[in-house]
Ligand code: URP
Ligand code: ZN
Ligand code: ZN
């Protein structure tokens with residue numbers, strides 16, 4: 001059914017203006033003043049902002065990790081995402097060395113297809129580079145529309161790839177039109193520091209942070225950046241946490257290298273002291289890279305403002321405190337790494353960023369949606385409010401004040417790392433391709449309604465939009 005959203009203030013990465021939006025056949029059909037159509041349902045957005053749906057470029061839904069599986073799956077995870085104003089997620093498809101990439105991709109399709117309530121896509125992990133992988137990559141891009149490859153520089157003996165693999169992936173990405181993403185921490189050095197800590201009997205959650213100091217992130221970020229320059233390729237550094245890594249990215253950008261970076265809400269508002277909470281509660285804040293000393297937060301905010309960092313991901317990878325995090329009660333290395341973040345990503349950036357004057361309203365839209373769509377081959381179908389774009393729309397009340405709590409959140413994990421945090425602003429209603437997923441803060445969507453998105457090659461626009469949809 002057609003809809004007209006009336007009386008709201010449309011905010012894109014470039015403009016802020018009052019206008020009505022006509023939605024027809026899943027798309028934005030018209031933007032103008034005083035639109036009327038007797039066949040359309042009228043949605044009143046008086047007093048609210050209208051944002052393009054948020055895009056979360058970094059999720060791990062139902063992912064096997066650390067001897068368990070992340071708690072939120074494509075059902076609870078995407079419902080929570082929608083409540084939080086996100087209408088597209090890009091999840092990391094893990095691969096196994098020596099096995100066909102397509103097997104892993106099929107597994108990821110199987111766990112998302114009938115569950116996701118919003119549109120979704122995948123990045124692909126590259127753990128090794130050899131003739132077989134080289135042969136498979138063109139079809140990953142052509143047939144699956146997966147145009148971003150993730151290389152882990154950490155998690156030794158689990159996901160970690162060597163520098164040769166990273167470099168060859170950068171070369172291939174350049175050749176094929178894909179973007180390389182890195183988890184930048186020096187996994188070899190971390191392994192050594194972890195072993196030393198365990199030998200000294202240091203088993204509490206805080207040692208997770210102390211054995212992965214900012215230097216190992218800064219070093220790996222700089223290494224990946226230099227290799228990108230050498231390969232004349234393109235790099236996106238996920239979950240940047242610290243001054244050392246921001247400096248490495250800024251230095252590479254000054255040299256003209258195509259290096260970009262993402263941070264996450266947890267690094268903007270939480271700090272390393274959370275890992276010292278008593279009664280093993282610090283485990284709730286164990287993820288990699290770890291939370292940092294507070295002074296890093298202003299560096300990250302500044303980098304978002306100046307553009308040395310471009311995007312905000314959630315790195316959603318949730319585990320229950322009871323039954324999952326406590327696998328590491330006697331040994332911090334056994335605490336599954338990750339947290340429930342997907343629902344609060346957009347609101348935290350609005351409240352802490354826009355409301356506190358650190359970034360503008362338009363920069364907020366750019367960082368949570370537009371820049372992500374452009375980076376990952378989804379623009380202009382996603383990431384903006386313009387005629388012809390998908391009607392992925394967030395109607396956002398900028399004045400409501402609330403307190404984040406596990407009691408009111410929709411993620412499946414049994415705690416919220418932002419518990420007790422006061423924020424201003426909340427999505428009221430959220431549309432995915434013209435249909436309400438959230439209406440007046442209630443979930444009204446349908447499991448499996450989300451489409452799998454084949455993405456364009458790096459740097460290319462989504463030209464033929466129909467082509468992108470494939471169930
Ligand atoms: O601790 C984290 N970040 N867990 C998810 C996997 C990753 O490294 O992104
Ligand atoms: Zn990571
Ligand atoms: Zn420091």
Ligand code: ZN
Pocket residue numbers: 058059060315316317
């Ligand atoms: Zn991650």
